[in-house]
Amino acid sequence: MSDITRRDALRRLALALTAAGVVDRVAAQEVHQITSLAQAATGGTYTPRGLTPHEYRTLERLTDLIIPVENGAPGAVAAGAAAWIDMLTSVNDQLKMTYGSGVAWLDGTMKARGADNFLAASPADQTALLDQIAYRRNTSAELDPGIQFFTWVRRMTVDAFYTSEIGIRDIDYRGNTALVSYPEPTESIAYALKRSGLG
Amino acid sequence: MAQVTTGTTVHDVVVIGSGAGGGTMTKVLADLGVSVLLLEAGPMLNPADLKEHMWPYEAPNRGAGPHGEAYTGGRTGFSYSATYGGAQLEGEPYTVAPGSDFSWFRSRILGGRTNHYGRVTLRMSDYDFKPRSTDGLGWDWPISYQDLAPYYDKAERFIGVTGTTEGIRSAPDGIFNPPAALRAHDTIVQRACAKLGIRAVAARQAVTTIARNGRPACHYCGQCGRGCKTASNYAASYVQIFPAMQTGRVQVVANAMARELLTDETGKVSAVSYVDKTTGTEKQVRCRTVVLAASACESARLLLNSKSPRHPQGLANSSGKVGRYLMDTVGSSLSAQVPALSGMPRYNSDGYGSHLYVPWWLWDKHKSLNFPRGYHIEVGGGYGMPGIGSFTGSVNRAEGYGLKMKQAIRDDYGTSIGLSGRGEMIPNEQSFCEIDPNVKDSFGIPVLRFHWGWSEHELNQVRHMQQTFREILESMGGRIAPGGARGGGAGQAQTTGTGPQRGAQAPQTGQAGPQTGQTNAPAGQPTSAGPMAQADIPGRPPISRGGAIIHEVGTVRMGDDRQTSVLNRFCQAHDVKNLFVADAAPFVSNADKNPTHTIVALAWRTAEYLAAELKKANV
Numbered sequence: 001m002s003d004i005t006r007r008d009a010l011r012r013l014a015l016a017l018t019a020a021g022v023v024d025r026v027a028a029q030e031v032h033q034i035t036s037l038a039q040a041a042t043g044g045t046y047t048p049r050g051l052t053p054h055e056y057r058t059l060e061r062l063t064d065l066i067i068p069v070e071n072g073a074p075g076a077v078a079a080g081a082a083a084w085i086d087m088l089t090s091v092n093d094q095l096k097m098t099y100g101s102g103v104a105w106l107d108g109t110m111k112a113r114g115a116d117n118f119l120a121a122s123p124a125d126q127t128a129l130l131d132q133i134a135y136r137r138n139t140s141a142e143l144d145p146g147i148q149f150f151t152w153v154r155r156m157t158v159d160a161f162y163t164s165e166i167g168i169r170d171i172d173y174r175g176n177t178a179l180v181s182y183p184e185p186t187e188s189i190a191y192a193l194k195r196s197g198l199g
Numbered sequence: 200m201a202q203v204t205t206g207t208t209v210h211d212v213v214v215i216g217s218g219a220g221g222g223t224m225t226k227v228l229a230d231l232g233v234s235v236l237l238l239e240a241g242p243m244l245n246p247a248d249l250k251e252h253m254w255p256y257e258a259p260n261r262g263a264g265p266h267g268e269a270y271t272g273g274r275t276g277f278s279y280s281a282t283y284g285g286a287q288l289e290g291e292p293y294t295v296a297p298g299s300d301f302s303w304f305r306s307r308i309l310g311g312r313t314n315h316y317g318r319v320t321l322r323m324s325d326y327d328f329k330p331r332s333t334d335g336l337g338w339d340w341p342i343s344y345q346d347l348a349p350y351y352d353k354a355e356r357f358i359g360v361t362g363t364t365e366g367i368r369s370a371p372d373g374i375f376n377p378p379a380a381l382r383a384h385d386t387i388v389q390r391a392c393a394k395l396g397i398r399a400v401a402a403r404q405a406v407t408t409i410a411r412n413g414r415p416a417c418h419y420c421g422q423c424g425r426g427c428k429t430a431s432n433y434a435a436s437y438v439q440i441f442p443a444m445q446t447g448r449v450q451v452v453a454n455a456m457a458r459e460l461l462t463d464e465t466g467k468v469s470a471v472s473y474v475d476k477t478t479g480t481e482k483q484v485r486c487r488t489v490v491l492a493a494s495a496c497e498s499a500r501l502l503l504n505s506k507s508p509r510h511p512q513g514l515a516n517s518s519g520k521v522g523r524y525l526m527d528t529v530g531s532s533l534s535a536q537v538p539a540l541s542g543m544p545r546y547n548s549d550g551y552g553s554h555l556y557v558p559w560w561l562w563d564k565h566k567s568l569n570f571p572r573g574y575h576i577e578v579g580g581g582y583g584m585p586g587i588g589s590f591t592g593s594v595n596r597a598e599g600y601g602l603k604m605k606q607a608i609r610d611d612y613g614t615s616i617g618l619s620g621r622g623e624m625i626p627n628e629q630s631f632c633e634i635d636p637n638v639k640d641s642f643g644i645p646v647l648r649f650h651w652g653w654s655e656h657e658l659n660q661v662r663h664m665q666q667t668f669r670e671i672l673e674s675m676g677g678r679i680a681p682g683g684a685r686g687g688g689a690g691q692a693q694t695t696g697t698g699p700q701r702g703a704q705a706p707q708t709g710q711a712g713p714q715t716g717q718t719n720a721p722a723g724q725p726t727s728a729g730p731m732a733q734a735d736i737p738g739r740p741p742i743s744r745g746g747a748i749i750h751e752v753g754t755v756r757m758g759d760d761r762q763t764s765v766l767n768r769f770c771q772a773h774d775v776k777n778l779f780v781a782d783a784a785p786f787v788s789n790a791d792k793n794p795t796h797t798i799v800a801l802a803w804r805t806a807e808y809l810a811a812e813l814k815k816a817n818v
Contacts (some may be wrong), residue, residue, distance in 0.1 A: 196537070
């Protein structure tokens with residue numbers, strides 16, 4: 001969404017708040033709708049900016065494995081996690097090197113296991129490798145570069161997913177809105193008291 | 200300076216600095232019919248720049264920095280918070296003496312730190328004004344609670360402060376507007392405290408929950424730290440200075456870095472010299488009276504740099520006390536994951552930052568404690584808006600990938616509770632600022648050199664905090680995270696990433712929403728600590744670095760004895776009768792009450808006195 005449109009929408013919200021002294025829900029909703037529409041309009045294919053096409057496709061596969069579709073709810077691929085990470089590698093040489101050498105390590109390891117590269121390996125072989133490098137307890141001279149790389153990818157994929165509209169909806173964050181009054185969360189309080197033994 | 204521009208107008212009052220003190224001074228004087236010229240070292244605040252309601256996907260690079268600095272070190276240059284400053288300012292260095300550890304946060308913006316601060320609004324108690332009479336340590340204020348109470352009243356009526364009447368001596372009641380309901384984490388902290396005989400009450404926050412003076416009531420977005428577009432919380436900029444400008448009696452000069460106060464042959468201040476940052480030239484404005492409200496240490500610096508043959512130690516400094524008795528708040532915090540909150544029915548927990556706090560509960564038990572002064576506890580928790588690094592702690596604990604890892608994130612979300620202690624430091628001879636003889640800033644102004652030392656009083660207080668926090672958190676089944684104990688510094692780099700930022704950080708910065716500034720690198724990747732972070736000293740309890748709580752006070756203290764103090768009981772210099780100070784520099788002690796409310800009340804009182812003296816032609 002363009003900054004100007006967004007600013008206009010927010011200004012209208014601020015004015016509504018100021019003028020009425022209470023929240024104008026229509027204005028608040030309008031900001032949300034403008035945001036959503038603009039985002040829907042920016043679809044299309046993505047051309048990697050920092051990574052090679054092969055590195056990018058490998059990264060996208062990794063993000064899919066890290067946060068997959070869950071019962072139809074979109075995961076990291078739909079949230080554009082790989083594109084966001086690629087964009088950062090285009091402005092950060094250290095990240096670019098991390099991802100370049102990380103993908104090379106995955107490909108080299110898969111080659112030693114009989115596949116052309118990581119992407120060409122079967123899903124079962126891919127997850128078998130991830131089952132090794134996704135845990136610090138598997139530390140070894142052989143696996144450590146993979147463990148270290150996967151820690152980067154996992155962390156940045158999680159960041160990318162949960163800072164996207166899709167991820168924020170997925171984690172069910174209910175705030176960043178304007179309320180006329182703050183309701184007591186009675187049901188949640190009862191749950192917390194009961195489970196903490198303090199009720 | 201090659202060129203000096205001097206105005207011909209003699210201004211009734213020149214106020215230097217536009218934070219809580221300068222803003223209050225400007226508003227009260229303007230309402231009393233006095234004209235004010237207000238100098239601010241930073242730019243004007245443009246409310247359209249405030250990032251309230253911005254989603255992470257709307258932030259440049261989602262806040263990771265123009266070059267992904269959040270991951271590989273360096274400053275991201277982005278903050279959701281309305282900070283406009285920090286410990287490191289381009290071209291404005293300071294130095295720290297060998298063996299000392301101090302960080303100096305400066306704001307450069309109209310409204311100063313009030314744009315982003317935690318809005319904690321606490322009155323000092325009666326005994327807080329008379330610490331030496333109470334336990335023989337430090338010094339008494341020249342005024343009492345009764346002197347300031349009417350001004351706390353005025354400030355609360357004007358600003359709007361949440362709270363409930365409790366009748367607790369350590370936390371005097373004020374004129375409160377209704378607080379918001381407690382949230383789930385507040386409620387279990389309150390119950391856990393009650394089990395330990397500790398009373399937790401509604402937080403006292405500078406947030407108006409009813410419409411007031413054209414300001415709409417709070418809309419409960421929890422983003423006070425970003426600055427409020429509806430002016431429903433207090434900030435000097437949009438609550439005091441903008442309305443004061445509409446009276447026509449206030450002229451604001453932005454980007455004006457004060458250099459020196461100039462005196463005439465009678466010893467009074469006749470003009471203020473400042474650097475116009477937009478042109479780099481020196482300018483002077485003439486004045487009948489001047490009010491320093493530049494922040495405690497900047498005000499001391501200005502006096503020390505205003506040297507002349509008549510004032511060889513700096514202006515108003517015949518006592519030699521300018522720069523002395525620098526204090527900060529003692530900070531320490533502990534956070535835990537509370538599994539009881541996992542799977543809780545989801546709700547909007549934004550509110551307005553803190554809804555609950557714990558006033559000092561052992562104020563009459565100090566004889567049985569090994570530290571003489573108290574602290575209060577600020578409570579953080581809830582479902583913060585996700586941001587960069589919000590779930591790194593969860594991910595590093597859970598490891599793996601796929602839906603199992605994702606479920607671990609979901610289970611952790613909103614289960615982090617943080618307790619932050621804010622305690623009283625006793626002034627000491629080791630903690631002060633002075634002019635560094637060898638270093639100047641980019642404007643050619645000599646800079647401050649800091650000396651700092653905590654005493655056993657503060658370290659023992661921190662040990663008590665940590666033990667208490669542990670008992671509270673464990674009594675609700677909380678699991679203290681490794682690294683969960685911290686020196687509670689605001690703006691501190693997050694090192695453990697225990698869940699969403701709001702729950703894991705000190706409540707004061709937690710209000711700012713997603714993580715600001717640096718975040719932690721993936722496990723095993725070294726990251727440099729932020730400038731406000733505590734230096735970790737083995738064997739020492741987790742105490743904040745000096746200055747890190749951003750409550751630096753003292754340095755131009757008030758008192759009845761001109762040999763041992765700089766200002767009289769009206770914050771007027773003993774030596775220079777047309778010179779006043781209206782920030783936290785006049786503080787004689789630094790009670791466990793966040794300083795802003797007392798800055799506002801004291802400035803209000805000083806403004807009324809100054810207006811009356813002007814009318815009587817006494818200054």
